[in-house]
Amino acid sequence: MAEIADITNEFLRAEVDEFVERPDERERLTALYAGARAEMQAIAAAVVEGEHHEADRLTREALDVGTDALEVMDDGLIAGMALVGIKFRENAIFVPEVLACARAMKVGMAQIEPLLSASGIEPLATVVMGTVKGDLHDIGKNLCIMMLRGSGFEVIDLGVDTSPDDFIDAVEQHGAPLLGMSALLTTTMPNMGKTIEAFIDADLRDSVKIMVGGAPVTSEFADDMGADGYGKDAVACVALAKQLIAEGAGVGD
Numbered sequence: 001m002a003e004i005a006d007i008t009n010e011f012l013r014a015e016v017d018e019f020v021e022r023p024d025e026r027e028r029l030t031a032l033y034a035g036a037r038a039e040m041q042a043i044a045a046a047v048v049e050g051e052h053h054e055a056d057r058l059t060r061e062a063l064d065v066g067t068d069a070l071e072v073m074d075d076g077l078i079a080g081m082a083l084v085g086i087k088f089r090e091n092a093i094f095v096p097e098v099l100a101c102a103r104a105m106k107v108g109m110a111q112i113e114p115l116l117s118a119s120g121i122e123p124l125a126t127v128v129m130g131t132v133k134g135d136l137h138d139i140g141k142n143l144c145i146m147m148l149r150g151s152g153f154e155v156i157d158l159g160v161d162t163s164p165d166d167f168i169d170a171v172e173q174h175g176a177p178l179l180g181m182s183a184l185l186t187t188t189m190p191n192m193g194k195t196i197e198a199f200i201d202a203d204l205r206d207s208v209k210i211m212v213g214g215a216p217v218t219s220e221f222a223d224d225m226g227a228d229g230y231g232k233d234a235v236a237c238v239a240l241a242k243q244l245i246a247e248g249a250g251v252g253d
């Protein structure tokens, strides 16, 4: 089992030691950072510090020397946000700091996106994606979108705070066989169910497969509200999208 001392980045090591108290989280983050290469730890540290210039520079350097974009994303950028989330929950940092961290993550993601984007491939299918009504979190949704696009899906991004009507309009307008909803707040999770009900009311439920995700969402919750699938992360989102297409999403069109 990795020890905190195995985290070579001094800043990250001190941060985990000071802010991560729950044993399971301490173990998970220690393993995550200790298992990441020094360059990736430095990117994670830049995200945690909210240093977007540094995150930008380190991401570019890593990609320039041929580091796999997924490694930069998972071991650097997303790994940094994991600690930010814990610090935010523990009131060690507040909204302005989290926004700075999110910005640092976004500048890194902006460099990764073109590398993951498929070129010249016939789209597998169109997916409408959005964060549900009342919810302004978009980092995870955007990661899913990047990965979906990189895997050959055409994605219509409705952004955040998306009403059931906006989801319905977009699915109809683009004839999309797949819809993905994201929610990060326990208070906005029920809006996923309300959107599914709106599709039923509009007599459109059979023509679209609906997948859901976001930190508080579980597969049980997804089942309960009548979604077709749940994905725990961006990689799972792509696998789920492919599975739903294979199962015949849009057959009822």
Ligand code: B12
Residues within 6 Å of the ligand: 078, 081, 084, 085, 086, 088, 089, 095, 096, 098, 099, 102, 134, 135, 136, 137, 138, 139, 140, 141, 143, 144, 180, 181, 182, 183, 184, 185, 186, 187, 211, 212, 213, 214, 215, 216, 230, 231, 232, 233, 234, 235, 236, 237, 240
């Ligand atoms: C960044 C952040 C913010 C930023 C958002 C910036 C942005 N542009 O997104 C800001 C500062 C604006 C913010 C605001 C708020 N936040 Co906030 N935020 C976070 C934080 C720290 C990180 C979220 C994140 O980006 N994670 C990283 C991404 C990569 O992970 P992810 O979103 O889970 O996405 C992955 C998977 O879930 C999945 N996935 C996501 N969507 C989908 C969709 C599909 C279809 C699939 C298949 C998969 C999938 O794939 C993604 C990639 O791997 C979380 C803490 C946490 N642990 O989640 C709190 C958190 C979500 N926030 C919280 C709160 C309370 C708030 C505020 C209410 C705070 C306030 N007092 O104002 C406001 C609400 C604003 C609003 N109306 O939405 C709470 C929610 C508590 C709860 N149980 O509901 C959390 C959990 C923090 C905490 N207290 O513990 N927040």
